[in-house]
Amino acid sequence: MTKLICVVGVTGNQGGSVAQRFVQDSNYRVRGITRDPTSAAAQKLSAQGIEIVAANLDDVQTLIPAFAGANIIFSVTNYWEPFFRPDCRAKAEELGISCRKYAYNVEAQQGKNVVDAAAKTIDTLDENGFLASTLSHAGSCSKGKFTELYHFDAKADVFPGYVDEKYPNLAKKTSYIQTGYFTSSYKILPVAYLCKQPDESFQMSFPTFADVSVPHLNVNADMGNFVYAVSQMPPGKSYMAAGTECSWSEYIRLWGEATRLPAKYRQVTMEQYLEFVPDRALGEETGDMLAYTSDPGYDGGDETLLKADDIRKVRSLLPHETYY
Template sequence: MAPKRKLIVIVGITGNQGGSVASRFLSDPRYHIRGLTRNPCSPSARALASKGVEIIPADLDDVATLIPAFRGANLIFSVTNYWEPFFRPDCRAKAAELGMSCRKYAYEVEVRQGRNIADAVATTVESLDENGFIASTLSHAARCSRGRFNELYHFDAKAEVFPDHVGENHKLLARKTSYVQTGFFMSSYRLALGAYFRKTDEDSFLMSFPCSRHAPIPHLDVSTDLGPFIYAVSQLPPGKHYLAAGTTCSWSEYMRIWSETTGNQTSYKETGLQELIENTPDKEFGREIGDMYLYSSNPGYDGGDKTLLKAQDIKKLGAECPMTGLEEWMRKEDWSMVLNQ
């Protein structure tokens, strides 16, 4: 008789992070995968179901839908999404009705949904493996900057739940939890093309961020690498904090690598926050990412935490953790949307 497979539950399985985790665990026949999604009829959900993934409809605003979805899990991967309510027209209308910015509104949604996830996971803590809950998160900008960045909402919304809420309200769960901070997604240039690559001549491009040209930035190929990273973390003891990145380098170094990869001339300009906001079609988006770039200069994208474990540390602990380097990713990327501006 074949041994019973372990159950991993993946929140947001149709997104970049959840999809990457699902892809890695699909290659391990010891696991049965249950994926949570708001729309089980989406093409991506159907594609996963065709591969044997159990797709469960779940509403992160309703704990009652999460508790049965998590029941009996041996491993749970959690991710929350600040940008979904940030960009949704109905959420922006609700924010205006409440007299708050869409940035603050999205923060409140993400905090609420994160707490719901943690509270629901805590109901099945006994079934979880020793390191049975892995949460995607970021550093706490307000705290790490000593109050200089009080409105970096997509950072603080995650950190105020993972680890804060878990540690303060679910002691047993905290002892079975690991936290993974994610680096800058290498694909994020598509969301802010004008700041990443502004065409200044036929074959010349300018990057302009309110970030020091020398600040070390962690870069992550999220779709390819987060799954293997989470898989490796799941094999290690709980209670640790990690940073997932394939390459750490400055933005000026990023542009040097891109220039060598594409054959185009490049330059980097450290700009002011207001200039970035004015040059961003969505001003609220410009303010949110502008604060992120400033924060990345000082104290740093990771909040200045030098204790975070990285891929090389995981390998030293005996777990395989393959990561994609920035140059390797650039050579595979289709840059037509940049070059054909």
């Protein structure tokens, strides 16, 4: 009998990668959750045999039937859509709050809606049936130094905060998957990642210590494989999804070797960073993230997070038919 996995945000980076991995396994049926099932991306997935269901993360009543009968639910929320949308920025101004805080409010509520809906089908979920993409809690991990790193805390306040508080039985069936820096993030901040200098060299300029180790993730290629492996692990664990780890100075050195272009890393102050990021709010949000990466660390300094090697070790000790 095939199992049903429901994938939130199936047309996005994380959800799309998860759907592509599970659709390869004939033991699973994949149900993709999206706002617009008529979009070209949704129709392409439908042609692959993925069931496409319309639901809105802002409306829990649409999510409940979308999750019905699920054995696994993959959850992901999106801070950056309400952050960038002009109508959301206008609404934030109307409310007298920053667009950063407004996007936090949207993402946190959407996360709670996903959790509320998942709790309605808890009886059908596998032992490790709720897999939530999240990040570390910047406010608590930094002991109050970073209180406005909203795209981190909007996730962590729900996953695990809200889950643990409201649904202890769901928490017992949950695994949390933090994601490393997307390797595609340079597209959002090209001036900080790869700024061409007058001498034709390139400079990466971040307010992060040059030698601190950073997790990196090719989200489209690797997130699905990671989530698939986590789904076959025991519940109640937290993970860091990353394909590799290296410092930003090592990152740009390798980039220079690969492109045969001169490149270097320069640690800058927050004030310097904000000067060359065109969107002030984006500079503040990402600048806080980059500074947080120095201390306590991108993962909040949590040394208990399991990584790919930990999964491989566990799987090597278990029966083949259980985990492959």
